[in-house]
Amino acid sequence: xxxxxxxxxxxxxxxxxxxxxxxxxxxxxxxxxxxxxxxxxxxxxxxxxxxxxxxxxxxxxxxxxxxxxxxxxxxxxxxxxxxxxxxxxxxxxxxxxxxxxxxxxxxxxxxxxxxxxxxxxxxxxxxxxxxxxxxxxxxxxxxxxxxxxxxxxxxxxxxxxxxxxxxxxxxxxxxxxxxxxxxxxxxxxxxxxxxxxxxxxxxxxxxxxxxxxxxxxxxxxxxxxxxxxxxxxxxxxxxxxxxxxxx
Amino acid sequence: xxxxxxxxxxxxxxxxxxxxxxxxxxxxxxxxxxxxxxxxxxxxxxxxxxxxxxxxxxxxxxxxxxxxxxxxxxxxxxxxxxxxxxxxxxxxxxxxxxxxxxxxxxxxxxxxxxxxxxxxxxxxxxxxxxxxxxxxxxxxxxxxxxxxxxxxxxxxxxxxxxxxxxxxxxxxxxxxxxxxxxxxxxxxxxxxxxxxxxxxxxxxxxxxxxxxxxxx
Numbered sequence: 001x002x003x004x005x006x007x008x009x010x011x012x013x014x015x016x017x018x019x020x021x022x023x024x025x026x027x028x029x030x031x032x033x034x035x036x037x038x039x040x041x042x043x044x045x046x047x048x049x050x051x052x053x054x055x056x057x058x059x060x061x062x063x064x065x066x067x068x069x070x071x072x073x074x075x076x077x078x079x080x081x082x083x084x085x086x087x088x089x090x091x092x093x094x095x096x097x098x099x100x101x102x103x104x105x106x107x108x109x110x111x112x113x114x115x116x117x118x119x120x121x122x123x124x125x126x127x128x129x130x131x132x133x134x135x136x137x138x139x140x141x142x143x144x145x146x147x148x149x150x151x152x153x154x155x156x157x158x159x160x161x162x163x164x165x166x167x168x169x170x171x172x173x174x175x176x177x178x179x180x181x182x183x184x185x186x187x188x189x190x191x192x193x194x195x196x197x198x199x200x201x202x203x204x205x206x207x208x209x210x211x212x213x214x215x216x217x218x219x220x221x222x223x224x225x226x227x228x229x230x231x232x233x234x235x236x237x238x239x240x241x242x243x244x245x246x247x
Numbered sequence: 248x249x250x251x252x253x254x255x256x257x258x259x260x261x262x263x264x265x266x267x268x269x270x271x272x273x274x275x276x277x278x279x280x281x282x283x284x285x286x287x288x289x290x291x292x293x294x295x296x297x298x299x300x301x302x303x304x305x306x307x308x309x310x311x312x313x314x315x316x317x318x319x320x321x322x323x324x325x326x327x328x329x330x331x332x333x334x335x336x337x338x339x340x341x342x343x344x345x346x347x348x349x350x351x352x353x354x355x356x357x358x359x360x361x362x363x364x365x366x367x368x369x370x371x372x373x374x375x376x377x378x379x380x381x382x383x384x385x386x387x388x389x390x391x392x393x394x395x396x397x398x399x400x401x402x403x404x405x406x407x408x409x410x411x412x413x414x415x416x417x418x419x420x421x422x423x424x425x426x427x428x429x430x431x432x433x434x435x436x437x438x439x440x441x442x443x444x445x446x447x448x449x450x451x452x453x454x455x456x457x458x459x460x461x462x463x
Contacts (some may be wrong), residue, residue: 022324025323076354099350139333192281
């Protein structure tokens with residue numbers, strides 16, 4: 001009969017050591033609907049960082065770029081290159097979408113690893129990268145779906161739906177299924193990676209507070225960057241795929 | 248950590264929730280611990296065992312650690328709510344803002360600079376043609392100058408040699424004139440001498456005749 005209290009005591013001990021809070025949110029009520037306040041707060045910070053740095057660096061562009069401008073020009077060229085590779089020659093109008101996607105996810109992920117969110121105590125839940133909430137990743141994946149539908153429909157009109165019976169009508173169900181799996185895989189990949197990354201770091205820190213977590217933290221930074229790149233690349237690839245002609 | 252474990256193993260049984268929408272925790276159900284399967288031979292025993300365990304679980308969850316039940320709440324990993332449209336709206340806002348502040352202006356600036364650099368490069372190529380032309384012009388000027396100098400030199404040479412020849416001819420003429428004069432004088436002297444000799448010859452022959460012939 002003492003088994004259960006004992007196990008709960010052990011769990012309580014572990015809980016006290018690590019203090020990881022997963023899936024716990026600070027709720028705000030807005031018009032009878034609930035909202036995850038910690039995600040909203042961190043996303044505001046991320047947006048503020050992005051807009052602030054952009055305004056400071058690009059406010060007054062020089063012909064011979066200064067350091068900050070040089071960095072942002074590099075980023076812009078990187079995004080343009082990525083869009084061009086995936087979408088093709090008509091990449092121009094999609095640069096803001098792909099670029100914002102990449103920058104928002106990248107800064108969100110890195111903010112979870114680099115900004116000392118834990119310093120700020122919330123009454124409930126804790127601040128972390130906005131991308132470790134499924135709401136955020138779905139909120140990024142759904143516009144991607146809308147974007148590639150929009151791209152295909154504006155480029156080819158209703159003929160866009162012809163791709164569902166390409167190369168053979170037998171694949172119709174699978175082609176329709178793809179429209180659901182694309183945002184699903186996009187959102188869950190990002191969500192899972194970032195959540196797992198933060199969990200691994202926190203658990204390692206709780207077990208061995210010194211030295212050992214550092215490589216994992218660097219790995220986390222690397223993963224975060226890669227995930228942002230993957231998300232943006234896939235979004236661009238989907239848009240390019242729906243715009244390209246299939247014969 | 249504990250909350251993860253609890254969330255994934257027994258998500259619905261242990262917690263009191265601050266979320267009013269979700270159902271209240273049900274503490275009467277037994278915990279899904281690895282219980283021995285009730286043997287079909289002894290259904291009554293199994294029933295009482297399960298019942299006891301359930302009661303124990305309820306007691307354990309309630310009495311010994313009242314704070315834990317409050318602390319470990321349901322891990323709401325997959326609850327979709329207003330956060331989703333809020334973030335989507337924020338994303339769209341960020342996209343428009345970044346487009347206005349960053350992508351369009353800086354992109355345009357970079358394209359303009361590219362075009363300017365390209366134009367300047369083209370200009371540089373044009374100037375190289377100009378430089379070639381200028382070089383040719385310089386070479387032509389050099390050639391003309393050289394030809395002029397050579398012509399002047401030639402003329403000078405010619406003039407000098409003509410002068411020299413004239414002087415030479417004059418000298419020759421002078422010498423020849425002097426020579427002719429000298430020869431003439433010599434001839435005259437010779438004639439004079441011969442004339443003198445002739446007259447002497449006549450005298451001598453008369454004397455010889457006088458001496459030879461007896462005076463008759």
